Amino acid sequence: MFLSTFEKQLDAKRRIVVPQDFRAAAAPSGAGGFDGVFCFPSIEADCLEGGGQALFQRYQGLMDELPFGDPLRSALEFSVLGGMRQLAFDTAGRIVLPETLCEEFGLTDWVAVVGLGDRFQIWSLDAYRARRETERQAAREGLAALRTAQRPIRAVSGQ
Secondary structure: OEOOEEEEEOOOOOEEEOOHHHHHHHOOOOOOOOOEEEEEEOOOOOOEEEEOHHHHHHHHHHHHHOOOOOHHHHHHHHHHHOOOEEEEOOOOOEEEOOHHHHHHHOOOOEEEEEEOEOOEEEEEHHHHHHHHHHHHHHHHHHHHHHHHHHHHHHHHHOO
16 A cells, blocks of 8 residues: 655656655566556646556556446546556666656655555645645545534434
8 A cells, every 4th residue: 555645856857766665565466567656647636646556457447347438438548548657666766757747747856745545646845735734624524524424323323
């Protein structure tokens, strides 16, 4: 799993050291796997999203459930597969972020690499800090609403 958040510096060649735990989570299972990560513009936020073979297979499975020509399938194929890059690890555990993606998301110097379980996101540090506060507030409010909704259910079931 991709866990925690790391602040990392991009070097002049747009290389970033991928945390060891993330490299282990992305490691291929079985022979012939790709030793690196898949990275593409996130659908849900203004950042890069990445992960290992399992994430790629998850998206592919989701697309395969939809019939060929379905508008959602086409949008996912265009957005995910069309924007996806395979980024191989070098001997130091670094990946090179494509220049076009760095420009699109303002990834210039320091970035935040955020673990989200089966995937991770790469944010510009300023955008990450702003989003972190928004997400914390949404989590607080959502959890409070969930607890409120669960109270009547527990009262009826006697829990």
